[in-house]
Amino acid sequence: MTTTTQTRVTEQRPPLERRSLIQQSLTVVWRNLLHIRRMPEMLLDVTIQPVMFVLLFAYVFGGSIDVPNSSYREFLLPGIMAQTMIFSSAVVAIGLTNDLEKGIVDRFKSLPISRASVLIGRSVSSLIHSSIGIVVMALTGLAIGWRIREGVVDAALAFLLLLLFGFAMVWLGIWVGSMMRSVEAVQGFMFTVMFPLTFVANTFARPEDMPSWLRLIAEWNPVSALTAACRELWGNGPPASPDAALPLQHPVLATVFWSIAFTLIFAPLAMAAFRRRSQD
């Protein structure tokens, strides 16, 4: 069956190497990162856009929102970073839908590689994408007066929590990306869901100042746990008031819990949807 050789490629093709899932995924990551290098404007959603948010909130609302024992700018930064990580689900979904639409996923699927490598590669590059945003945010924050006031370990733990939560969001993104038929649909859906999700929370305003029904929603919103965890670990802003909902009393634990729970819920849904999309 191997008597057939091919083309004028002068030398004999060496045998195909068995490459691990990690190697395959890294090749996909390399390809996705090349995309960012070729089209740096892809990073606008995690750079200029959140920087603008920081500046608008800090200077427009900052004056009229009082944060006890802290400044609004310190209070704001963890919130905006949490929002950036939540939006990584949109980053994943848009990238995946784009590849599905353009037939790139089909091409990958026709190759002797694990199909998971396409998803893992997409997830890792999206987390890198969002991490670039976090770095930009941190630099912007430092420039306008945000500071980390706790130890190095706590500070690093907060960044790890952001990544962990981002990982859970990646699965949500893959699920949505596999279900939607166009990039425009993904954008429409994601932004409609993500904006209320990241605003009805403790990200930009204190839930204590909201009407009681809204406060209840905001305090149970997983985004609030993540934000509160970062604030606690970086020493930004006051701890939650004694009558706050349970997740805000133990924000670090709650964030870990939400991340694991979302991964357990969304990962199987995402893989099933991706498989369904890729079988026809």
Added chain:
Amino acid sequence: MVGNLAVEAISLVKRFGDTVAVDNVSFSVPEGSVMGLLGPNGAGKTTTVRMLTTLSVPTSGTGKVAGHDVVKEPELVRRSMGLTGQAATVDELLTGRENIRLIGRLYGLPLAYLRRAADDLLEQFSLTEAADRIAKTYSGGMRRRLDLAVSLVAAPPVLFLDEPTTGLDPRSRVELWAILQELVRNGTTLLLTTQYLDEADTLADQIVVVDAGRVIASGTPTQLKDESGAARVVLTVSDDADLPRAAELLRRCADEVHVDSASRRLSAPASGLTEMTTIAQVFAESGIAVDDLGLQRPSLDDVFLHLTGHRAESDDGAPAGERGVEEALR
């Protein structure tokens, strides 16, 4: 190795909800040959290729590529074949070279080899100058060539091409045909789908005609043309004045003589060469000057019309299908 099958479709069926896209399709492609899957838009060609290339799981039935079962051993199938999809699926933001390297790495080719292979392929497909430009800047023909180069990086023994020349200008089509013919000379087995009848006629050793998910005919291009009825003898007289007398003569030899005064051309059904020779004899003796005399075989489009009762275009009259027919008739 002669006589081995490179591709086999075994009672392939694919249902999407209530619609049956592919309905019990079977065929086989011997190693080193070219099979053309011919049919209008929506006939089930692409779905059949997707099942054979492991992109889509058959509802029932199976297929074999290079001896491996597409349902049970998809991994081995993927190691033995290349696929060039309907839309040129090159990565627009990567350069030509990077596209080849990306797919080569995923196949598991060593980097050092890949570097040389990329150079060779780029040269072979006349893309050396554009090698380091992103594929977004490529023309349609260049994209197709890159797509094909990418599919060939691992030198697969079997190559699937889904409508490889759809949307290409005539010159690019002919160039691509030459490349494909070269591949076949070097031993690659090709399975290509097309709605262009001339493409199947030019490239394929065997043609399988599909319509509405079913195989409605198969054979060599010549067999299919023979099946769809008689050839016609066509002759052109040198002088307008001879037309009536020529028509009279031809009527003695055949029924249903058709006269086209503008082009001084007469035609009549003829079952084969014997009949044509007789007619040639008659005209030689008559003294009428004849510019041209020959046997015209039916085109594949005639075959399609004969087999399906409709022209080789999609039911909704999609422009792609119509264009296919027009180009085929040209």
